Amino acid sequence: xxxxxxxxxxxxxxxxxxxxxxxxxxxxxxxxxxxxxxxxxxxxxxxxxxxxxxxxxxxxxxxxxxxxxxxxxxxxxxxxxxxxxxxxxxxxxxxxxxxxxxxxxxxxxxxxxxxxxxx
Numbered sequence: 001x002x003x004x005x006x007x008x009x010x011x012x013x014x015x016x017x018x019x020x021x022x023x024x025x026x027x028x029x030x031x032x033x034x035x036x037x038x039x040x041x042x043x044x045x046x047x048x049x050x051x052x053x054x055x056x057x058x059x060x061x062x063x064x065x066x067x068x069x070x071x072x073x074x075x076x077x078x079x080x081x082x083x084x085x086x087x088x089x090x091x092x093x094x095x096x097x098x099x100x101x102x103x104x105x106x107x108x109x110x111x112x113x114x115x116x117x118x119x
Contacts, residue, residue: 012070017077019084023091023102024052024061033094034064037087044069045087081106088113 023030027049034047046065051058066084068075081104088102092115101119104111 014068014070017066017068017075017080018107019066019080020105021064021066021084021088021091021102022050022052022061022105023064023088023097023099024059025091025097025099027060027062029094029096030062030064030091033091033097034062034087037090041083041086043083077106077108085111085113 031047034045038045043066046063046067048063048065049060050063051060064087066080068080084104088104091097092099092102092113100116101112101114104113
């Protein structure tokens with residue numbers, strides 16, 4: 001049932017936690033993998049297309065956002081980071097993407113994950 005315009009607006013708060021996963025690859029495939037992962041893990045994430053421009057070239061990919069969400073119980077920064085790393089590892093081992101690195105950016109640190117032994 002849809003609430004009327006006269007219904008009170010409830011405001012819930014939580015500590016702000018923002019973590020971003022940056023990865024190159026085919027956006028449609030990244031989106032498919034993120035949808036499957038979010039459904040399996042019962043979480044809400046954002047995915048936005050992006051382009052990485054660097055010395056010698058460029059690649060398309062995605063910015064995948066993880067936020068604390070007051071609708072659900074508060075989540076610790078450690079648990080949020082574990083979820084981001086879980087998705088990152090799944091994407092790095094996805095044969096449909098064939099990507100070898102990604103970046104996880106938090107307010108306190110940046111982590112670079114790679115499957116390349118030479119790095």
